[in-house]
Amino acid sequence: MPEPRESAFGAAGDQRIPHLSRGSLSIGEVLAVLRDDFPDVTISKIRYLEAEDLVHPQRTPSGYRKFSSADVARLRYVLAAQRDQYLPLRVIKEHLEALDRGEPLPAVVPGPVAVPPPGGLDAVDDDGGEPLPAEQFARAAGLEPEQLADCVQFGLLVPDAKGRHPAADLPVARAAAGLARHGIEPRHLRGYSNGADREAGLIEQLVAPLLRARSEESRARATEKLRELAALSAQLHMALLEARLRDLLRP
Structure with a gap:
């Protein structure tokens, strides 16, 4: 043999x-x-x-x-x-x-070439388990209770009818907590939320035909398309922000 x-x-x-x-x-x-x-x-x-x-x-x-x-x-x-x-x-x-064609295969090395969406697109199919009470969610995110309330008020976070938050929203809350430590409060971040809503609406238009098909294969295609579009959108956002910030360092 x-x-x-x-x-x-x-x-x-x-x-x-x-x-x-x-x-x-x-x-x-x-x-x-x-x-x-x-x-x-x-x-x-x-x-x-x-x-x-x-x-x-x-x-x-x-x-x-x-x-x-x-x-x-x-x-x-x-x-x-x-x-x-x-x-x-x-x-x-x-x-x-x-x-x-017989050419070397590029190595897959750790570290994304584009910034992933918060929580990853796997959150599309995973609700992250039971929602967390507001106090527990704030503690896990590093937010003060009043900062969490501000995140809700200015549209960064959306609790359920019982005031609980999904664990999948922790990356958003932790980012808000980090920015708050630098003096950027949730009220300053309304533009981020509005921009994300606009981007999500644009991407939704592109994948809606696949989602309407309702077959497993169509959902898999929609998930892959969402993953790629979200990564490219995040990459564009990061590139534009870095370009603007570079201007600050120019003599």
Whole structure:
């Protein structure tokens, strides 16, 4: 029996991949392998990445997908590039196409190339558990109770009917707390909230057709589009802010 062939992603003998000696994995087995490192991955996400031509599993005569260890490694690269660098799928696909041409594969290194949205887009599908009472939320965020009240008054945070706050809003509250320590109070941040509302409305227009389709594949596509658009929007915001601040340092 021939030895497992080494792919451009590394040796085929990854001990985390079950049934490797049998040559290929079902999509369910691939999901089980990937979930240790990527808990949010779903079958719909894997199918979506296939539809986007990022992975190319074989098909059995009856139409079932069969993934090789190289396919699994390819999926790992895509998922890690999204999670660790917030790379859009277009860029990741260019990397993989370069690999297919025999060129070196760019390394995925820690540290995003674009600023992720607060809480990450995984918060779209995750409410972060039970909402926190205002006092507990403020303590976790580093806000004084009156500062939390100001964040609510000026539209930065929206509590539920019982006055509780979702844990997913903690990144916003912590950022407000940090700015307050520099003398920038919540009342000064109304423009941030209004700007975020406008950006969210623009992005919503772009993904609304996918969300209306209501299929798992369409939702996966919408999530990926939201992730990419949010990262690009945050990148633009940071670049514009840095450009304005650079003017302050010019002689």
